[in-house]
Amino acid sequence: xxxxxESGGGLVKPGGSLRxxxxxxxxxxxxxxxxxxxxxPGQGMEWVxxxxxxxxxxxxxxxxxxxxxxxxDNAKNSLYLQMNSxxxxxxxxxxCARESWYTMELWGQGTTVTISS
Amino acid sequence: QSALTQPASVSGSPGxxxxxxxxxxxxxxxxxxxxxxxxxxxxxxxxVIIFEVSNRPSGVSNRFSAFKSGNTASLTISGLQAEDxxxxxCSSSTTTSTxxxxxxxxxxxxx
Numbered sequence: 001x002x003x004x005x006e007s008g009g010g011l012v013k014p015g016g017s018l019r020x021x022x023x024x025x026x027x028x029x030x031x032x033x034x035x036x037x038x039x040x041p042g043q044g045m046e047w048v049x050x051x052x053x054x055x056x057x058x059x060x061x062x063x064x065x066x067x068x069x070x071x072x073d074n075a076k077n078s079l080y081l082q083m084n085s086x087x088x089x090x091x092x093x094x095x096c097a098r099e100s101w102y103t104m105e106l107w108g109q110g111t112t113v114t115i116s117s
Numbered sequence: 118q119s120a121l122t123q124p125a126s127v128s129g130s131p132g133x134x135x136x137x138x139x140x141x142x143x144x145x146x147x148x149x150x151x152x153x154x155x156x157x158x159x160x161x162x163x164x165v166i167i168f169e170v171s172n173r174p175s176g177v178s179n180r181f182s183a184f185k186s187g188n189t190a191s192l193t194i195s196g197l198q199a200e201d202x203x204x205x206x207c208s209s210s211t212t213t214s215t216x217x218x219x220x221x222x223x224x225x226x227x228x
Contacts, residue, residue, distance in 0.1 A: 045222075047218065047219070050216050101151055102216070103153045104165060105165055105174070
């Protein structure tokens with residue numbers, strides 16, 4: 001079954017860190033652009049980061065550059081988002097998605113990140 | 118605040134047609150051939166229903182159609198059905214460092 005499953009969300013204090021995981025099944029994710037997108041409470045979707053197939057390009061939104069790092073593990077067919085120096089405005093549901101020419105053709109169910117003291 | 122502007126809500130009765138607009142700028146929708154639309158039911162993962170302005174993925178009903186004119190993209194759902202009740206949001210590639218920008222989403226209510 002072709003699917004993406006995110007995990008790793010939780011409640012973290014401002015300034016803390018969290019690592020999200022996205023496990024792919026039914027396809028080899030290294031053949032695709034993979035993207036992290038977030039949706040803040042009551043807000044629209046926001047693109048966070050993309051990694052190219054072959055991992056030669058790492059792209060980040062201005063709002064997270066320098067704090068978030070995307071990586072992957074081919075052996076585990078998994079994508080990761082390391083989030084450091086977390087802020088209240090990072091509170092959101094985080095989705096990973098398989099991207100094809102700027103279209104998110106497959107989404108995970110999302111994992112919730114809450115930043116609060 | 119989202120870069121692309123959508124109405125917060127629309128509604129229609131079963132069998133009717135509705136149109137959802139998505140307004141951007143010359144840096145995104147006006148420039149791009151990569152405009153997409155997504156459907157999201159509560160608690161579910163989003164699903165792409167339109168890609169590259171007007172193309173439907175395999176398995177998506179032909180009741181969904183879309184086009185763009187200038188800086189505005191539009192999604193039309195014809196023959197409304199109860200199952201169409203969901204949130205719909207648009208996206209577009211951009212000329213900026215932002216890879217993809219999204220609309221704020223529109224809640225469709227089938228009366």
